[in-house]
Amino acid sequence: MLRLLDVKKYYKKNKAVDGISFEIQKGEIFGLVGANGAGKSTTISMLTTMSKPDSGDILYQGKSIVKNPKLIREHLGYVPQDIALYLSLSGRDNLVFWGNAYHVPKKY
Known part of the structure; x- marks a missing residue:
């Protein structure tokens, strides 16, 4: 299971992601849809550990990938x-x- 908990990301003073939370269960197919500038790319960047959230946490199988990015890299496409x-x-x-x-x- 992959879980985002109140994840926030800022670029200088601009909010890119403002407290997003959701869960993806094993076997689910997931899509992230939204308007331009809604924070989709930034959210994906944090899910893939290419950037870190400024606050909140991202859990994979109950463990933080923010603290240990290697946990998810072998399991994420x-x-x-x-x-x-x-x-x-x-x-x-x-x-x-x-x-x-x-x-x-x-x-x-």
């Missing part, structure tokens, strides 16, 4: 809006490269 592939590498080589960058076990 994310397709970014912008292309993050190296065109000089094959599809498989890109998967291996990014898998190694995030310490995904070779068994996958």
